Amino acid sequence: MWSSNVSTGAELSISAIPASQLAQDFGTPAFIMDEADFYARACTWSSALNNAFGSNAGNVYYAAKAFICVEVARWIKDIGIGIDVCTGGELAVALKGGIDPSKIELHGNNKSVAEINKAVASGVGTIVIDSLFEIDRVAEAATKNGLVQKVLLRLTPGIEAHTHESIATAHEDVKFGFSIASGAAWKAIEQVRTHASLELRGFHAHIGSQILETESFEISAQRLIALLAKYRDEFSAELPELDLGGGYGIAYLPGENNLDPELVMNTLAEVVTSACANQKLAVPRVSIEPGRAIVGPTMFTLYEVGTTKDVVLENGSTRRYISVDGGMSDNLRPALYEAQYTAVLANRSSSAKKISSRVVGKHCETGDIVIREIDLQSDIAPGDLLATPATGAYGRSMATNYNHVPRPPVIAVKDGKARVILRRETEADLLGLDI
C-alpha cells in the first residue's frame, strides 16, 4: 500500500521528510512520489520476467497511461525497460525523456493517421494494431517512410477478467482488438500479410486492470498460443512474439496484497512453455506491460483538511464528512469505478476515538468522494493533513481541471531530498487556453 520509504509513525514521513514539511514546501494537494521505490518496482518486474522466461524474455513495457512525465520517462530510459504509449501525447513525452524509440510500443483503438505517421517516422519499435482500418494506415505510413514496420495484433481472447467492468478489456463485447472466437483475428492476420511494409511479429492481449489472480492471464496466454499454432499450420511459419499486456493488481486497502511479480511470471512461464510444447511450437519472446504494479504504490496524495461536518443518518448514527482540498479532479477512480482507498492523519498522531467518516473533495458534485467509508480520528480538524496511499497509477494521469481546479504537482523524494518533477498547474495555465 505505502511505498518502501514511507514511515507511518507519529507523523507520516517519506525518506525522513515529514508530511508537514512537504505541505509547507510544496503546498497541497500534492502527489508525493518515492523515486527509489519506482526504480525498485520496475527492476523487480524486469527481473521477474527475465528469470521466468530466460532467453525467451522480451521487454517490460511500462504502461505510460498509469503515469508519465518527462522525468519519469528519463527514469525508464535509465532503468533500460521499454514503454507502452497509447497517444501522440504519451509518445511525445517518451521521446522527450530520451527513450530509445525501438523500445516504444504504440497502442490505441483509434490512433489518428497523424499519430501513426509520427510513430512510424520516429522509429517506434512496435505498433499494436487494433482495427482493420489501422492495418492499411500503418502500412501506408511505413511505405511512405520507406521501412517495414513491426506490428502485433491486439486480440480479445474472450475472457471475463475478475475486475470492475470498466477496466476489463478482453471479453467479446469491448471496443479493443480483434476477437479470436468470431474469426475477426484471422481476418486481420490475412490482411496484415497482404502488406509488404508490415512485419507481423505476433499477438498481444491485455485482459484488464487491477487483476489479483493469475488464472485469467493463464487462459489468455493459452488462447494466444493456440492461435500461434493455427498460424504455423496455415502458413508454415512461426510468429516470434507474444505480449501478454499488463493488469497486475496492487493493494489499496489494509490487508490487501500486491500480485507477486515472481509468482505471476513463473506461472505464466510454465503455462506458455507447456502450451507451446503441446502445440510443438518454439517458445516465443514474451513481453508484458505493467503500469499500475510499477507506479501505483510509489505515490501518496497529500491533502489538507478544509472543513468537517457531522450528518445524522436515517438509522440515527452519525457520519463525519471531512472535506479535503482536492477530490475527483485528482482522483477520478472512486467516481469512475467505485475504487476504494484509505487515508491516514499525516501531520501528527492522535489517540482520539475513531469515528465513521467520509472523505470528500471540494468539487460541486455529491459523487466527489475520495473515501466512502473510513473510521478516522474524531479530532481531525481544518489544517490537518490526510495522506491517501497508492495513488500513483491513474491518479495524476487521469486528473482533470473540473471546476477550474489546477492539477496538483508530483514531488519526487529520494535520499532525504524532495523536488518537483511535474509542477502544479496555475490559474495562468488555465486562463492561457482562453482566446
Ligand SMILES: Cc1ncc(COP(=O)(O)O)c(C=O)c1O
Ligand atoms: C494495452 C494496455 N497495456 C497495459 C495497460 C496497463 O495496465 P495496468 O496499469 O493495470 O498494468 C493497459 C491499461 O489499461 C492497457 O490498456
